Amino acid sequence: MSAPVGETLAELKRHAQRLAVKRPPGLTDKNRARLRPLRDPDMLRSHVALPRRLEERAASRPPRSRALEMEIAVAIAILLVCPIRRRNLAEIRIDRHLQRQKDGRVWLVFGADEVKNRQPIEFALHPPVVALIDRHLTGHRPVLVPGGTPWLFPRRDGAAPCAKGALSARxxxxxxxxLGxxxxxxxxxHLAAMLWLEAHPGNDEAARRLLGHAALSSTLNAYAGF
Structure with a gap:
């Protein structure tokens, strides 16, 4: 007499779990290969200097092309100092997420309900990044979208933020x-974690907070090799 279907399925699941190939902790080989060139100090400096380079080059372009280049310069500048997820970057609102203090400081802030793992995000933006954002908002972005658009990276009709995939591709x-x-x-x-952990070996808790992981195990599993 054959076993009931439920027992057979349970037995198959147990076999499948034993046979499953588990990926070892750490980054994929592809991501490690993509990070490797940035271990070269000269290439890393070029990467960090890219927003300024884009702004300088954009100065000689027509207004719309200049504004588009500045938009990407701003996005890269933010990612270099605030390693946030792409959805959060794409949905930055000027009137909500960029919080300006009386002392001149500007904070990039996301509530727990806006973040993938329900961990609130708060970064103090460096003054050069704030200056770049302000130059874009006052001198370039009005060419791209209607006045009063609240998003830093808006759709061209100003009715919504840009698609995260489109911004990422640009x-x-x-x-x-x-940079090639x-x-x-x-x-x-990944770059932020690599640079931090190579400069501060063992300080995984700070890396966890930097990336906004809910659990330290997530950081350890992803970046054990650093």
Whole structure:
């Protein structure tokens, strides 16, 4: 007499779990290969200097082309100092997420309900990044969208934020064109973790907070090799 269907399925699941190939902790080989060029100090400096380089080059372009280039310069500048997820970057609201203090400081803030793992995000933006954002908002963005648009990276009709995939693709194309590197938006998070942990070995808790992981195990599993 054959076993009931439920027992047979349970037995198959147990076999499948024993046979499953588990990926070892750490980054994929592809992401490690993409990070490797940035271990070269000269290439890393070029990567960090890219927003300024884009702004300087954009100065000689027609207004719309200049504004588009500045938009990507701003996005890269933010990712370099605030390794946030691509959805959060794409949905930055000027009137909500960029919080300006009386002392001149500007904070990038996301509530727990806006973040993938329900961990609130708060970064103090460096003054050069704030200055770049302000130059874009006052001198370039009005060419692209209607006045009063609240998003930093808006759709061209101003009715919604840009699609995260479209913004990510533009960032990757720009970096490939300028530096010859294959860098997607999430790789900025891996880069931040790599630089921090190589400069501060063992300080995984700070890396966890930097990336906004809910559990330290997530950081340890992803970046054990650093």
């Amino acid at each position: 960032i990757s194309r720009t970096i490939r064109r300028e 590197l294959e860098i997607h938006m999430h790789l900025f998070r």
